[in-house]
Amino acid sequence: MKKSTQISSLPIISIADGNQVGKVKSLVINPDKGSVDFLTIEHEDFQVSVKAIPFKKVVGIGEFAVTVDSESAVIDLNEIPIANQLVNKKIKITNTKVMTRKGELIGEVIEYFVDQDTGNILGMQLKVADKEVALSSDSVVTFGKDIIIVNEDAASHFLNSVEELDGTAPELVEELTSTVEDEEVRALKEKQIELLSGKTLTKDVYDKNGNVLFYEGTILTPEHVERAQQEGPSIVVELSMNVEA
Known part of the structure; x- marks a missing residue:
C-alpha cells in the first residue's frame, strides 16, 4: 500500500537499459473502477504531447523509483482515447x-x-x-x-x-512494511551502483547546500554512487540524468 504522495515525483526507471524515462507527474484516476490506471510522465523531451505509463505495466514502486520493463511501456495519451478521457476528467481525490x-x-x-x-x-x-x-x-x-x-x-x-x-x-504493518522496504531499498541501491559505476558526469552535481559534490568529467565509482545515495534520492536522479558511457 502506497500513499499517492509516495508515488508522485518518483523517477521512472527502465529495467532493460537502466535509463530514466522521466518522473511521475500525476496519477490518473479511473472513477468508475476506483483505481489508478495511468501515471503521467514529466520529462523535458515530452513537451508537445502527454506521455504516460499504464499502471499494469509498472513492475514495482519502491522508495526511490517506479520501475518498468522498458521504455516501450510509455504511451502517447493522444493515441489512446480512453486514457485521454480519464486525464481530462481531472479526478484528484486529495483535498476533495x-x-x-x-x-x-x-x-x-x-x-x-x-x-x-x-x-x-x-x-x-x-x-x-x-x-x-x-x-x-x-x-x-x-x-x-x-x-x-x-x-x-x-x-x-x-x-x-x-x-x-x-x-x-x-501491529504487524510496521514490521512487514519495514522488511519489504528494506529489501527493495537494498536491491535498488545495488542496481543504481551497477548502472552508474564507470560512467562519466557531463555536468557538475551539487549537494543540497549548493556545494559541488562531483565535478563534470568525474568517472563514477561505487563509492561516488554510495555517497550520492547518502545525500538522497534527488542527487541519485541528478547523476542518472547527467552521465554518458
Missing part, C-alpha cells in the same frame, strides 16, 4: 470534499492509498471535524471531480488507522 448520498458533508480527503500491485484505490484519510480517520473505498459511491459521494452509513465504517485499509493487523 466528501458527502453522503443524502447530502451530508462529512469531511475532506487529506490523502488516498493505492495498492501498489493492482492500482486499486484502497481508501482515503479524511479530516472530519477535529480528527483524522480512514475510510475504505468500499464506502465510496462516486469519485467525482468536485465531490466524493459515499454511502449514508460511511461514518459507522470509519477506521482509526490507515493501516487497516489493506486488511493487515495494525
